[in-house]
Amino acid sequence: MSLRTLGVLACFLALSPLPATAQEPPIREAPIDILVDLAETLGEAHAIRSLCNGDQDQTWRNYMFSMLNMEGATGSPRRSAMTSAFNRGFRNQSGRNRSCTPDLPGLEAQIAARGRALAESVAASYLQ
Numbered sequence: 854m855s856l857r858t859l860g861v862l863a864c865f866l867a868l869s870p871l872p873a874t875a876q877e878p879p880i881r882e883a884p885i886d887i888l889v890d891l892a893e894t895l896g897e898a899h900a901i902r903s904l905c906n907g908d909q910d911q912t913w914r915n916y917m918f919s920m921l922n923m924e925g926a927t928g929s930p931r932r933s934a935m936t937s938a939f940n941r942g943f944r945n946q947s948g949r950n951r952s953c954t955p956d957l958p959g960l961e962a963q964i965a966a967r968g969r970a971l972a973e974s975v976a977a978s979y980l981q
Contacts, residue, residue, distance in 0.1 A: 883975040885931055888924055891971040892917060892935040894964055896942025901961040905953035924975075 899913035917939050925932025950957060 881979055882931075883924060883978045885934060887971055887974050887978070888920070888931070889934050889938040891920065891968060891975065892938035893942035894968040894971060895920070896939035896944075897946040898961055898964045898968060899939075900943045900946035901950070901953075901957050901964070904947070904950055905957055905961075 895913045895917045899911075899917070902910050902913055917935075921932055921935060925935055
């Protein structure tokens with residue numbers, strides 16, 4: 854191959870478009886303040902459910918574990934903040950009620966409605 858051919862080949866390669874590299878879209882995260890509010894709300898609901906249905910009912914706690922698995926990597930500050938909020942909600946609600954009363958299921962429903970609104974905010978944050 855002549856020097857001239859190599860020069861033309863080098864120019865051709867330098868001017869040819871490179872294949873486009875796929876850029877990763879930025880990873881979206883739900884706002885931590887909403888996640889913390891939701892975690893605290895789940896803790897409150899779990900306290901009432903445990904008080905009225907017994908410790909074997911883990912409905913709200915299971916929702917919390919699902920949220921942790923989706924929103925907070927093990928050992929991350931986000932996961933720690935959500936876990937602390939859940940525990941705080943549980944403790945606060947447990948401190949207000951020592952036994953299941955007829956009004957607590959209604960309170961649990963109100964807390965669940967607040968949790969649903971927060972969960973919808975989390976979902977909406979991924980669609981923006």
